[in-house]
Amino acid sequence: MERFIHGESEVVSTDASGMGLNLPIRRIVFLETEKFDGMRRRRLTSQEVKQIAGRAGRKGIFDVGTVAFASDAKE
Numbered sequence: 001m002e003r004f005i006h007g008e009s010e011v012v013s014t015d016a017s018g019m020g021l022n023l024p025i026r027r028i029v030f031l032e033t034e035k036f037d038g039m040r041r042r043r044l045t046s047q048e049v050k051q052i053a054g055r056a057g058r059k060g061i062f063d064v065g066t067v068a069f070a071s072d073a074k075e
Helices: 046-053
Strands: 027-030 034-036 041-043 066-069
16 A cells, blocks of 8 residues: 555555555456455445445545446456
């Protein structure tokens, strides 16, 4: 996260970005619709998707944010 914040990396690869971190994120790309929750692998809930997606285009950082899903995301 530190490297991303300081412009040393262009990518953050974690759902922790949806846990209230105010990062300069312009775009969110979901490569999967599942996650390991510490016990098992399960589908993301709609609330989790909204929370993570809401980090794209943070007010005061970017005017517009983009959210996408990989074309082969599981249904």
